[in-house]
Amino acid sequence: MNVTPNNPARRRRPTIHDVAREAGVSRGTVSRVLNGGHYVSPAAAEAVNAAIRKTGYVVNRHARSLITGRSGSAAFLLTEPQEKFFEDPNFNVLLRGCTQALAAHDIPLLLMIAGSREEQRRLTRYIAAGHVDGVLLISSHTGDPVAEELVRAGIPVVMCGKPMGRTRLAHVAADDRDGARQMVGHLVAAGRRRIGTVTGPLDTSGGVDRLAGYREVLAEAGLPVEDDLIVTADYSREGGAAATARLLDRRPDLDALFVASDLMAQGALGVLERAGRRVPEDVAVGGFDDSTAALSSRPALTTVRQPWDRISTEMVRVLLSQIDGDATSAVILPTELVPRDSA
Amino acid sequence: MNVTPNNPARRRRPTIHDVAREAGVSRGTVSRVLNGGHYVSPAAAEAVNAAIRKTGYVVNRHARSLITGRSGSAAFLLTEPQEKFFEDPNFNVLLRGCTQALAAHDIPLLLMIAGSREEQRRLTRYIAAGHVDGVLLISSHTGDPVAEELVRAGIPVVMCGKPMGRTRLAHVAADDRDGARQMVGHLVAAGRRRIGTVTGPLDTSGGVDRLAGYREVLAEAGLPVEDDLIVTADYSREGGAAATARLLDRRPDLDALFVASDLMAQGALGVLERAGRRVPEDVAVGGFDDSTAALSSRPALTTVRQPWDRISTEMVRVLLSQIDGDATSAVILPTELVPRDSA
DNA sequence: TTCTCTACTGTGAACGCTCACAGCTCCCCG
DNA sequence: CGGGGAGCTGTGAGCGTTCACAGTAGAGAA
Numbered sequence: 068m069n070v071t072p073n074n075p076a077r078r079r080r081p082t083i084h085d086v087a088r089e090a091g092v093s094r095g096t097v098s099r100v101l102n103g104g105h106y107v108s109p110a111a112a113e114a115v116n117a118a119i120r121k122t123g124y125v126v127n128r129h130a131r132s133l134i135t136g137r138s139g140s141a142a143f144l145l146t147e148p149q150e151k152f153f154e155d156p157n158f159n160v161l162l163r164g165c166t167q168a169l170a171a172h173d174i175p176l177l178l179m180i181a182g183s184r185e186e187q188r189r190l191t192r193y194i195a196a197g198h199v200d201g202v203l204l205i206s207s208h209t210g211d212p213v214a215e216e217l218v219r220a221g222i223p224v225v226m227c228g229k230p231m232g233r234t235r236l237a238h239v240a241a242d243d244r245d246g247a248r249q250m251v252g253h254l255v256a257a258g259r260r261r262i263g264t265v266t267g268p269l270d271t272s273g274g275v276d277r278l279a280g281y282r283e284v285l286a287e288a289g290l291p292v293e294d295d296l297i298v299t300a301d302y303s304r305e306g307g308a309a310a311t312a313r314l315l316d317r318r319p320d321l322d323a324l325f326v327a328s329d330l331m332a333q334g335a336l337g338v339l340e341r342a343g344r345r346v347p348e349d350v351a352v353g354g355f356d357d358s359t360a361a362l363s364s365r366p367a368l369t370t371v372r373q374p375w376d377r378i379s380t381e382m383v384r385v386l387l388s389q390i391d392g393d394a395t396s397a398v399i400l401p402t403e404l405v406p407r408d409s410a
Numbered sequence: 411m412n413v414t415p416n417n418p419a420r421r422r423r424p425t426i427h428d429v430a431r432e433a434g435v436s437r438g439t440v441s442r443v444l445n446g447g448h449y450v451s452p453a454a455a456e457a458v459n460a461a462i463r464k465t466g467y468v469v470n471r472h473a474r475s476l477i478t479g480r481s482g483s484a485a486f487l488l489t490e491p492q493e494k495f496f497e498d499p500n501f502n503v504l505l506r507g508c509t510q511a512l513a514a515h516d517i518p519l520l521l522m523i524a525g526s527r528e529e530q531r532r533l534t535r536y537i538a539a540g541h542v543d544g545v546l547l548i549s550s551h552t553g554d555p556v557a558e559e560l561v562r563a564g565i566p567v568v569m570c571g572k573p574m575g576r577t578r579l580a581h582v583a584a585d586d587r588d589g590a591r592q593m594v595g596h597l598v599a600a601g602r603r604r605i606g607t608v609t610g611p612l613d614t615s616g617g618v619d620r621l622a623g624y625r626e627v628l629a630e631a632g633l634p635v636e637d638d639l640i641v642t643a644d645y646s647r648e649g650g651a652a653a654t655a656r657l658l659d660r661r662p663d664l665d666a667l668f669v670a671s672d673l674m675a676q677g678a679l680g681v682l683e684r685a686g687r688r689v690p691e692d693v694a695v696g697g698f699d700d701s702t703a704a705l706s707s708r709p710a711l712t713t714v715r716q717p718w719d720r721i722s723t724e725m726v727r728v729l730l731s732q733i734d735g736d737a738t739s740a741v742i743l744p745t746e747l748v749p750r751d752s753a
Numbered sequence: 754t755t756c757t758c759t760a761c762t763g764t765g766a767a768c769g770c771t772c773a774c775a776g777c778t779c780c781c782c783g
Numbered sequence: 784c785g786g787g788g789a790g791c792t793g794t795g796a797g798c799g800t801t802c803a804c805a806g807t808a809g810a811g812a813a
Contacts, residue, residue: 083799083800083801095763096761096762098800099761106760126800129800134801134802135802138472153496162523177520196468197423437770437771438792445771449792473768473769476768479798
């Protein structure tokens with residue numbers, strides 16, 4: 068005697084066959100409903116949808132991927148040690164924006180971190196094996212081999228920020244040069260004359276382009292561009308503090324400071340305060356990014372807004388169109404001066 | 411006439427068939443080599459491995475998943491707004507540790523963030539649909555519905571930290587109570603008598619248990635446990651600063667402070683400095699976590715080390731064994747006092 | 754009426770893998 | 784010397800989809 072008669076296949080997940088049987092149609096029709104509903108009669112579509120609701124059917128993505136050759140997911144790939152990114156408030160906004168933009172297309176975003184060359188190799192292999200349809204690449208420094216490897220493997224890649232190498236790579240970036248021009252122009256217009264700058268690393272486009280904007284505006288205003296007013300740091304709070312200390316040491320007559328990131332500007336504010344300089348009375352300070360750090364610092368930071376929300380949606384748009392076979396493209400988005408209390 | 415005779419299937423990825431043909435064996439043998447190499451002669455294994463190298467073969471995980479029913483990936487799921495986690499240095503260490511521990515098993519870790527109830531629902535559905543083999547759940551607050559939903563759907567889940575609800579959930583946590591006992595014991599032994607505490611949120615086990623340890627030690631030392639020496643904050647730097655200011659206002663006679671996280675302790679140090687108190691001479695400060703914040707603060711923070719590296723490897727171990735069908739289990743790891751300069 | 758075109762539907766064949774099974778050889782033990 | 788087991792191998796089936804194709808019905812044109 069069978070003790071559990073009603074339990075031959077307990078809790079098997081319903082397949083497309085079950086839905087088809089339930090709806091009284093064929094597999095093909097169910098599949099068509101699932102994929103856009105073209106060439107399906109209204110009555111059949113209705114029956115299929117009812118059957119899907121009734122059975123609680125969910126497509127098996129593995130089966131679908133096997134035949135379509137697509138995984139239905141994308142990667143958010145960091146090719147530098149993660150600490151740097153996590154500390155940076157911009158990163159939060161970018162990640163969140165990309166996740167949401169992809170969620171609208173029902174594409175989950177896998178966050179991958181490849182700090183060491185070893186990890187880079189492993190992940191490149193993994194991605195190149197087709198486990199991900201496309202990559203949002205967050206890498207700033209020159210000579211990052213990952214982008215090239217992925218492109219060679221035929222994987223759609225979109226970078227955040229202008230790539231430094233000569234590779235023709237799809238990317239989305241803010242207009243760093245113009246943002247710097249706006250900020251330094253603002254400082255000049257306020258009557259500042261001895262304007263220093265703390266740049267980002269000069270193997271990143273943000274570092275180079277913001278410095279270029281600074282130089283241009285000074286030159287246009289007829290002010291000398293002096294080397295001892297220029298210090299390079301690494302976008303971190305501590306780096307910004309150290310650079311500012313050095314600058315202040317070299318040029319005690321400083322009356323304004325353009326810092327290439329809000330985080331570094333926070334470090335700068337601390338150093339200036341400890342040195343007894345009032346901001347903005349003695350030294351005006353301008354940041355870059357309009358990150359959360361800008362609002363929480365005291366005084367509130369005058370900064371340059373990067374349109375992170377638009378950057379993320381654009382990155383996703385470019386990636387998806389590239390996955391659909393379109394050519395690579397580049398998008399540069401405008402930046403905007405945000406005047407607050409520090410300058 | 412065929413114009414491109416040599417190009418019928420350009421750049422097709424090699425399959426197990428190609429490897430089998432190349433090695434002169436059958437599909438079955440190749441599959442066995444791929445899955446551990448049992449019941450394969452050394453000669454055959456050698457031939458297969460050579461063929462894999464030659465063809466550049468990589469398994470198609472979609473095909474494998476289709477039959478095994480496993481995805482070969484795991485999720486790192488945050489059920490709270492991401493900002494909080496990213497700011498916290500502990501989170502970096504935990505994420506990195508888990509990623510590495512899983513990488514050793516060739517299991518990629520998908521980072522998922524479910525800040526809103528809406529996102530939680532979407533991701534729960536996604537995970538329950540079988541797209542991930544298991545979940546490392548980072549959620550601290552009481553009444554988080556995600557854990558229960560996942561468990562009900564039969565998904566292996568391991569939590570970081572003791573769950574507050576009554577659910578019997580697999581988890582890995584540090585011994586918060588004992589860590590607090592060590593720290594407060596240290597303060598008492600140093601002759602401190604008016605010891606305040608800044609606790610974590612009281613709907614997290616870290617908040618509750620560390621407070622419990624504080625209370626116990628004071629009671630055991632014959633010191634009064636006074637309510638106005640206890641303030642609750644939210645683990646953030648700012649929250650810690652605000653709580654300390656309140657405490658100092660209420661009890662100017664404070665001679666020691668046990669702060670339930672290093673980040674909050676950093677905030678506390680700032681407030682104490684501005685209030686003109688010397689640390690540790692006037693007020694001894696003890697943190698919790700031994701995060702990077704502890705070393706970078708001035709003075710270097712005496713704190714309680716949470717074994718994050720072991721926590722992450724244990725989480726992965728418990729998750730994998732649960733995926734393999736073992737029962738859920740809980741692991742509590744020891745904490746350790748790290749004496750530095752602040753107490 | 755017949756023919757063509759469009760809208761819709763069902764069916765077989767993949768996709769690339771693992772699993773179960775059957776078959777083979779060889780060795781050890783009774 | 785026969786039987787049983789261990790070690791190794793190949794084969795067929797099937798996982799749950801999508802895709803291409805063949806086919807049907809009905810509408811409209813010739």
